[in-house]
Amino acid sequence: MTDTLTHIDATMDDRLARLFDFIRIPSVSTDPAHAPDVARAAKWLAQTLRDMGAEAKVHPTTGHPMVVGHLDGPADAPHVLFYGHYDVQPPDPLDLWNTEPFEPVLVPVDGDTHIVGRGASDDKGALMTFVEACRALIETRGRLPIRVSFLFEGEEESGSASLPGFLENAAEELACDVVLVCDTDMWDRETPAVTTMLRGLVGQQMTITAGDRDLHSGMFGNAAANALGVMSTVLASLRDAQGGVAIEGFYDGVAELPEATAAEWAALPFDEAGFLGNVGLSVPAGEQGRPVLHQVWARPSCEIHGVWGGYTDPGFKTVIPCQAHAKLSFRLVAGQDPAQIRDAFQAHVRAHLPADCSVRFTDHGLSPAWAMDAANPFLAPTLEALAQEWGRSTTCGTGGTIPIIGALREKLGVDALLVGFARFDNRIHSPNEKYDLSSFRGGMRSWVRIMEGLGQ
Incomplete structure (x- = not known):
């Protein structure tokens, strides 16, 4: 050659x-x-x-x-x-x-x-x-x-x-x-x-609607649902206190890493502290007690990529937004079906909405592990x-x-x-x-x- x-x-x-x-x-x-x-x-x-x-x-x-x-x-x-x-x-x-x-x-x-x-x-x-x-x-x-x-x-x-x-x-x-x-x-x-x-992937965008128009926060504050507040509550509910994903059935079918594979990964020259330190972080945010390599290679995840709504231009406007938007994705592992994870996520969101609010979803890809x-x-x-x-x-x-x-x-x-x-x-x-x-x-x-x- x-x-x-x-x-x-x-x-x-x-x-x-x-x-x-x-x-x-x-x-x-x-x-x-x-x-x-x-x-x-x-x-x-x-x-x-x-x-x-x-x-x-x-x-x-x-x-x-x-x-x-x-x-x-x-x-x-x-x-x-x-x-x-x-x-x-x-x-x-x-x-x-x-x-x-x-x-x-x-x-x-x-x-x-x-x-x-x-x-x-x-x-x-x-x-x-x-x-x-x-x-x-x-x-x-x-x-x-x-x-x-x-x-x-x-x-x-x-x-x-x-x-x-x-x-x-x-x-x-x-x-x-x-x-x-x-x-x-x-x-x-x-x-x-x-x-x-x-890992596999489920990509989702959602729009939460609360009311038929933006409202004056002095006249309607407390009484009217705030779409951004509802969105914040929904997004916060996706994780539990131990860093896991809190959607019902999310981990169904997810097996533990085989011992031989875990031992092989443990022998790799991997610096956990340096992995996060190189991007200005220090505390692993995923499932507590699991090595970082396991978190990013062998465990499913949920990440928020963007949230927006209301008034974001220069200056200040005291408005209660009627709509809020978010983009997020789930990385999946063997044993998880992308369509089932998407459906479970959407059901979770609907269960956390006030009765007079609604949500619309847009798919951005379904891929298996x-x-x-x-x-x-x-x-x-x-x-x-x-x-x-x-x-x-x-x-x-x-x-x-x-x-x-x-x-x-x-x-x-x-x-x-x-x-x-x-x-x-x-x-x-x-x-x-x-x-x-x-x-x-x-x-x-x-x-x-x-x-x-x-x-x-």
């Missing part, structure tokens, strides 16, 4: 230029105003694949487009489906960015260089490690050592609403032996990881290839959610390998998101080794 690895290093400027062009497209899937940009990113990806010699097409959906492409390899080689998403989170709050979020820059930091920009890590930089690895193999060898298909989604950051239907309709075209995903983290700065466990089959035959050669590039490799869990993993298992009947090169401090979903240049380079080189290993 020396020829291909050397070629990657010699052509880094060109590969960075393509990544920068990709990042410059503000493909924010949650904001309807950016729908044209999301479509433009899909077209950019399809053309990028065609430039490499792939057959590629943009597929319209009921939401944002899907991009599907195919590259040939030896007929007897494994067939992999590489998944990535080209949509990004909104850049807000803009005033906390040190640079323009959609104008990527290189920033030297502590012996490495950061690629700074929205989507640099999640998931454009990660996605391009695989695309550029394929390009490098084609440029040096003329073809890939395995058969490769691509599936790039434009709704991962907004719930993947179009994904299940698309997978069902495209199941034959997307048939493969294993799915490869690069939307996860390294274990530490020097150790790439294969993630073997993901996922765990990789330990007998997956592609795991060992992948870990070996990673160790060849980095000198070490490991498996780990993560608290995040990648909706397509469970959907692919259900619709296509295949498992996934989640190989991550992102660092934990990449500030994904936050201002000043970055991707280390060493991750970009090491990721490309690692995928070359992985594809070569799977081909053998």
Whole structure:
């Protein structure tokens, strides 16, 4: 593989230029105003694949487009489906960015260089490690050592609403032996990881209505229900005093972590105090008595993401708001059904409303939890290839959610390998998101080794 690895290093400027062009497209899937940009990113990806010699097409959906492409390899080689998403989170709050979020820059930091920009890590930089690895193999060898298909989604950051239907309709075209995903983290700065466990997700927005209009707080105070007050009571009722989720039936079907897995995690070099200390905190807020790694990898959670209502502009207005809004999500583990959790949450909210108040809910995604089959035959050669590039490799869990993993298992009947090169401090979903240049380079080189290993 020396020829291909050397070629990657010699052509880094060109590969960075393509990544920068990709990042410059503000493909924010949650904001309807950016729908044209999301479509433009899909077209950019399809053309990028065609430039490499792939057959590629943009597929319209009921939401944002899907991009599907195919590259040939030896007929007897494994067939992999590489998944990535080209949509990004909104850049807000803009005033906390040190640079323009959609104008990527290189920033030297502590012996490495950061690629700074929205989507640099999640998931454009990660996605391009695989695309550029394929390009490098084609440029040096003329073809890939395995058969490769691509599936790039434009709704991962907004719930993947179009994904299940698309997978069902495209199941034959997307048939493969294993799915490869690069939307996860390294274990530490020097150790790439294969993630073997993901939490599921239920996303909800609710609007509570109290009265038919905003009211004067002097004339109606005490007597009239305040929608923000009702919302506050409802949100506070979601947690118990021990840090658990207080929704009836929430933990039904949730098993304790197997002793062998707990022992394996306990042996990992994980600093609980440093984990929270690095973000300015010190006290774990989840279920009391459970290790932090268990809380973020193996236990379900409930988090509030935004609450608003009433008067929030400059100055002061003594109004009793008739409506209040909140966005929140639940991360789920094996044994929990997303639809049942959603229904239990909505029942809990209704039970805590005054009789003359009402609530309206909006779904923002339902995804089951996922765990990789330990007998997956592609795991060992992948870990070996990673160790060849980095000198070490490991498996780990993560608290995040990648909706397509469970959907692919259900619709296509295949498992996934989640190989991550992102660092934990990449500030994904936050201002000043970055991707280390060493991750970009090491990721490309690692995928070359992985594809070569799977081909053998």
